[in-house]
Amino acid sequence: MDEASGDETTRRLLRQQYRELIADVQQNREMMLSTRNDKLTESLEEANKLFVAVSRAREAALDAQFLVLASTLGKEKASQLQSDMTVFDPSAFAEDLLSFMGLNRLDGGESDSDNEQLASGYLPSNAWHTLGEEAKKYFRRAPTFHFMLGAFTADPPVQRPRIERQQKKAGPDERRAMPKQLEKMEESHQEATEKEVERILGYLQSFFRQDPGVPISFLEFVTDPDSFARTIENMFHVSFLIRDGLATIKLDDDRLPIIEPLYPEEGENNQDTQARKQAVMSMSFQEWQNIVQTFEISQPMIMPATPAKK
Amino acid sequence: MSQKKRNKRPGPSQVEPMEVDEEYSLSQTPSSSQLQRNVQRRPQSQMEAKVNELVRFLLVKDQKKIPIKRADILKHVIKDYKDVCPELLKRANQTLQQAFGMELVEIDPKSHSYILVSKLPQLERESSKEDEDSPKMGLLTVILSLIFMKGNVIKESAVWEVLRRLRVDPGEKHKVFGDVKKLVTEEFVRQKYLEYNRLPHTEPPESEFRWGPRATKETSKKQILQFVAKIQSKDPTFWTSQYNEAETEANAAGRH
Amino acid sequence: MAAQMTDAHRHFLQALMSLGVVESPQALALHRQCCELHKVHYAADKLDDFISVANLQLQPLFLEIRRGMAEETGRTCYALVNLAESEVTRMASDYSETELELFKKTMDLIVLSENGFASSTEILNLADQLKPKKMKKREAEQVLQRLVEDKWLSEKEGEFTLHPRCILELEQYILSHYPDTARKCHICHALVVQSQVCADCGIAMHAPCLARYFRGKAEPRCPRCKQFWPPGTSAVSQPPAPSSSSTLREGRRASSSSSSVGPRRRR
Numbered sequence: 102m103d104e105a106s107g108d109e110t111t112r113r114l115l116r117q118q119y120r121e122l123i124a125d126v127q128q129n130r131e132m133m134l135s136t137r138n139d140k141l142t143e144s145l146e147e148a149n150k151l152f153v154a155v156s157r158a159r160e161a162a163l164d165a166q167f168l169v170l171a172s173t174l175g176k177e178k179a180s181q182l183q184s185d186m187t188v189f190d191p192s193a194f195a196e197d198l199l200s201f202m203g204l205n206r207l208d209g210g211e212s213d214s215d216n217e218q219l220a221s222g223y224l225p226s227n228a229w230h231t232l233g234e235e236a237k238k239y240f241r242r243a244p245t246f247h248f249m250l251g252a253f254t255a256d257p258p259v260q261r262p263r264i265e266r267q268q269k270k271a272g273p274d275e276r277r278a279m280p281k282q283l284e285k286m287e288e289s290h291q292e293a294t295e296k297e298v299e300r301i302l303g304y305l306q307s308f309f310r311q312d313p314g315v316p317i318s319f320l321e322f323v324t325d326p327d328s329f330a331r332t333i334e335n336m337f338h339v340s341f342l343i344r345d346g347l348a349t350i351k352l353d354d355d356r357l358p359i360i361e362p363l364y365p366e367e368g369e370n371n372q373d374t375q376a377r378k379q380a381v382m383s384m385s386f387q388e389w390q391n392i393v394q395t396f397e398i399s400q401p402m403i404m405p406a407t408p409a410k411k
Numbered sequence: 412m413s414q415k416k417r418n419k420r421p422g423p424s425q426v427e428p429m430e431v432d433e434e435y436s437l438s439q440t441p442s443s444s445q446l447q448r449n450v451q452r453r454p455q456s457q458m459e460a461k462v463n464e465l466v467r468f469l470l471v472k473d474q475k476k477i478p479i480k481r482a483d484i485l486k487h488v489i490k491d492y493k494d495v496c497p498e499l500l501k502r503a504n505q506t507l508q509q510a511f512g513m514e515l516v517e518i519d520p521k522s523h524s525y526i527l528v529s530k531l532p533q534l535e536r537e538s539s540k541e542d543e544d545s546p547k548m549g550l551l552t553v554i555l556s557l558i559f560m561k562g563n564v565i566k567e568s569a570v571w572e573v574l575r576r577l578r579v580d581p582g583e584k585h586k587v588f589g590d591v592k593k594l595v596t597e598e599f600v601r602q603k604y605l606e607y608n609r610l611p612h613t614e615p616p617e618s619e620f621r622w623g624p625r626a627t628k629e630t631s632k633k634q635i636l637q638f639v640a641k642i643q644s645k646d647p648t649f650w651t652s653q654y655n656e657a658e659t660e661a662n663a664a665g666r667h
Numbered sequence: 668m669a670a671q672m673t674d675a676h677r678h679f680l681q682a683l684m685s686l687g688v689v690e691s692p693q694a695l696a697l698h699r700q701c702c703e704l705h706k707v708h709y710a711a712d713k714l715d716d717f718i719s720v721a722n723l724q725l726q727p728l729f730l731e732i733r734r735g736m737a738e739e740t741g742r743t744c745y746a747l748v749n750l751a752e753s754e755v756t757r758m759a760s761d762y763s764e765t766e767l768e769l770f771k772k773t774m775d776l777i778v779l780s781e782n783g784f785a786s787s788t789e790i791l792n793l794a795d796q797l798k799p800k801k802m803k804k805r806e807a808e809q810v811l812q813r814l815v816e817d818k819w820l821s822e823k824e825g826e827f828t829l830h831p832r833c834i835l836e837l838e839q840y841i842l843s844h845y846p847d848t849a850r851k852c853h854i855c856h857a858l859v860v861q862s863q864v865c866a867d868c869g870i871a872m873h874a875p876c877l878a879r880y881f882r883g884k885a886e887p888r889c890p891r892c893k894q895f896w897p898p899g900t901s902a903v904s905q906p907p908a909p910s911s912s913s914t915l916r917e918g919r920r921a922s923s924s925s926s927s928v929g930p931r932r933r934r
Contacts, residue, residue: 233545251756512677
C-alpha cells in the first residue's frame with residue numbers, strides 16, 4: 102500500500118545516489134589517486150551512509166560495484182605510497198598550472214575542499230599565452246615564415262583611376278562624380294534618364310510605404326521576367342538612386358541584397374559613407390534566367406516605361 | 412653502423428640514438444661515389460638554383476608544421492634532378508643552418524618525411540600576445556608532460572580530466588583553441604607531436620596518447636621534466652624515476 | 668670588419684619570422700639581445716649594417732629584411748619579405764583561395780579609394796561575389812579579423828587599410844598592379860597609400876613626411892607648387908571617421924548632393 106510505494110521511491114533515489122557516486126569516482130580517477138587529498142576516503146564514507154538504507158539485492162549489488170571500484174583505486178594508491186620514488190600527481194600539476202596561468206581565485210574563504218574538482222575562480226584571457234611563452238623555451242621549434250607576395254595569383258593590372266579627390270580649383274562640376282560609362286550618355290539621354298530614375302524611385306518608395314516592415318529584394322525589384330534588356334536598364338537606373346543617396350542596398354540574413362529608399366533628411370549623417378558609392382552591378386543573360394526561375398518572378402515590379410505613365 | 416660520426420651540434424643535444432642513421436641519410440648515400448659523379452655532371456649554377464628553390468619550398472611547407480614528405484619534395488622541386496636528390500637535400504640543410512640557424516631532420520625513415528627544427532634557443536620576450544602559436548604550444552606541453560610523467564603513455568580520459576580542470580573541455584568550443592578535441596587528436600597528431608591510438612576491445616572506446624616523433628626532435632624528456640619542475644616549483648630530482656629516465660636519454664643522445 | 672654571418676644574425680632573423688614585423692625600438696632591442704646572447708660585437712648604431720649581412724645570405728633565396736616607414740606613425744619598421752612569386756609560393760597555406768580573393772578585393776578598395784581606407788561594409792558586401800566560392804558575411808568578417816591579426820591589414824573604427832608589413836612586401840606589386848592609381852610620396856619616393864594630396868598641383872605625400880617637411884618652415888606650403896597648404900589637411904593622419912570635417916571632404920559632399928539627376932525629394 103502506501104508504505105510500499107514510498108519504499109519504492111526511496112529505493113529509486115538510493116540507486117540514483119549510488120550511480121552518481123560511482124560515476125563521480127570513475128570520472129575523477131586521477132584525483133582519487135592523488136596523495137594530496139582524501140577524496141577516496143570521503144567517497145567511501147558517503148557509501149557507508151548510503152548503505153544504512155540498503156535492504157534489497159538491487160541496491161546491495163550497486164554497493165558491491167562501488168566497493169570493487171574503490172578497492173582497486175585504494176590498492177593503486179597504496180602502491181604509490183609504498184614505492185620509494187615520489188609519484189607524479191596530475192591534480193597537483195593542474196593546480197600549479199592554474200596558478201602559473203594567473204588563476205584569479207575568487208572566494209578564498211570558502212575553501213570547501215569538496216569543490217576541488219573545479220577550483221573556483223577565472224583565468225585571465227592571456228592565460229594560455231602566458232603558459233605558451235614559458236613552454237616554448239623548452240622547444241627547438243623553428244619559427245615559420247609567412248608572406249603575402251606570391252601567395253595569390255596576380256590579376257591583370259587594374260587600369261582604373263582612383264576616385265579622385267575634389268580639387269579645389271575644379272569648382273562644383275557635377276559631372277566629375279559621374280562614372281565613366283555614364284558620361285557618354287549624359288548629353289543626349291540625361292533628360293530621359295532623369296525621368297526614368299524618378300519613376301523608379303516612385304515605385305520603390307510606394308512599395309516601401311505599403312509595407313515598411315517587409316524588405317524589398319533587390320533582385321526581384323529590378324528583374325523584369327519578360328525582358329533581359331529592361332532588367333539591365335532597371336539596374337542602371339537604380340545605380341543612380343544609390344549614388345545619389347536616395348536608396349541603399351544591404352544584405353539580408355540570407356546574404357541576398359535588399360533595397361530600401363533613403364530620405365535625404367535622415368540620410369544626411371551617413372551621406373559620407375553612403376551617397377558617393379557608385380554601385381557597379383552586372384548580370385549575365387544566364388544569371389537573369391536563373392533569377393527569374395529561382396525567385397519565380399512572373400511579373401515585373403517596375404512596369405515597363407511606356408504603358409505606365411503614372 | 413649506427414655509430415657513424417655525427418655532425419657537431421651546438422646547444423643541448425637531445426635526440427634519440429636512432430637519429431644517427433637519419434643524419435647519415437641526409438649527408439650521404441651508400442653509393443656516394445656514384446652520387447658525386449652525378450653531381451659533377453650538373454652545372455653548378457643549376458644545382459644552386461635547385462637548392463635555393465628547395466629551401467623556399469621547405470620554408471613554405473613548414474608553415475603548418477606538418478612533416479614534409481620526400482615524395483612531395485621530389486614532385487614539386489627536385490623533378491628531373493632525382494639522381495642528385497641526396498646532395499640537394501644536404502645542401503639545402505646547409506643553407507638552412509647558415510642563413511636561419513635551422514636544420515632539416517628526417518622524422519620518419521619509412522615514409523621519408525622531414526621537419527625543420529631550430530638550432531637556437533628561444534629568445535625571452537616581453538610581450539606575450541605576439542605569437543599566436545603560443546597558446547597551442549602551452550596546451551601541447553601540458554599533454555606531453557602528462558604523458559612523460561605518467562610513464563610515456565596515458566589514457567585519453569586522464570588527459571581530459573586534467574585539461575577540464577584547466578577549463579578546457581573536449582565537448583565545448585574553447586575561446587582560444589576553438590574545437591580543442593580536434594586540435595589535440597587531429598592537428599597535434601598530424602604534426603607528429605602526438606601519437607593517438609584506439610585501445611582494442613574497449614567499450615566505450617578508449618584511446619591513449621604517446622609522444623610523436625616531432626616531440627622527440629623539438630624537445631626531450633629532460634626539457635619536459637624541467638618544465639614540470641618549474642611549474643611545480645620543485646627540483647627535477649624530486650621525481651626519481653622520471654629524472655633517471657630523462658638523464659639516461661640525454662646521455663645516450665649526447666654520446667658521439 | 669669581416670662581416671660574417673653569426674648566430675646573432677640568425678637569431679634576429681628567426682625573431683623577425685615569428686614577429687612578422689617590428690618597429691624600430693623593438694628592432695634595436697632585438698639587435699642588442701641577439702648580439703649579447705651570442706657574444707657578438709654589438710654596435711648600437713649599426714643595425715642596418717647588421718641587417719645587410721643577413722640580407723647577403725637571403726638574396727639568393729629571394730628573401731630580404733626590408734626597412735620602411737609606417738604610414739601613420741612615421742616610425743621605421745622592419746620585416747622579412749618575400750621578393751618573388753613562383754609555383755612554390757602559391758603553395759602557401761595560411762589562406763584559402765577565396766580568402767586571398769577577399770584580400771585582393773580589399774586591397775583594390777583601399778588603393779582605389781581617395782584616402783587609403785575601405786569600410787568594413789564595403790568589403791563585406793563583396794563577400795557573396797567571391798570566387799571560387801562565395802563567403803558568408805560572418806566568414807568574411809573572421810577572415811578580415813585574421814588578416815588584421817596576421818598584420819596584413821590594420822583596422823580603425825571599422826575602416827581598413829594596409830598594414831605597414833603588407834606595404835613593405837607588396838610595394839612593388841602595388842605600384843605595378845595599379846599603374847594609374849598607386850602614387851609615390853613626393854618627399855620620400857616610396858609608395859603612399861594613405862596620402863595627403865595637394866589640392867592645387869595634386870602631388871601626394873605621407874602625412875609624417877609632410878609634417879617633417881613643414882617643420883622649420885615659416886608657413887605650410889606645398890613642396891612643389893608652393894601654394895599655401897590649407898590648415899587641417901596636414902594633420903598627422905586623417906582617419907576617415909564619418910563625422911570628420913576636413914575641407915576636402917566637405918567640398919565633396921556638397922558636390923555630390925548637388926549633382927542631380929531628377930527630382931530628389933519626395934516630401
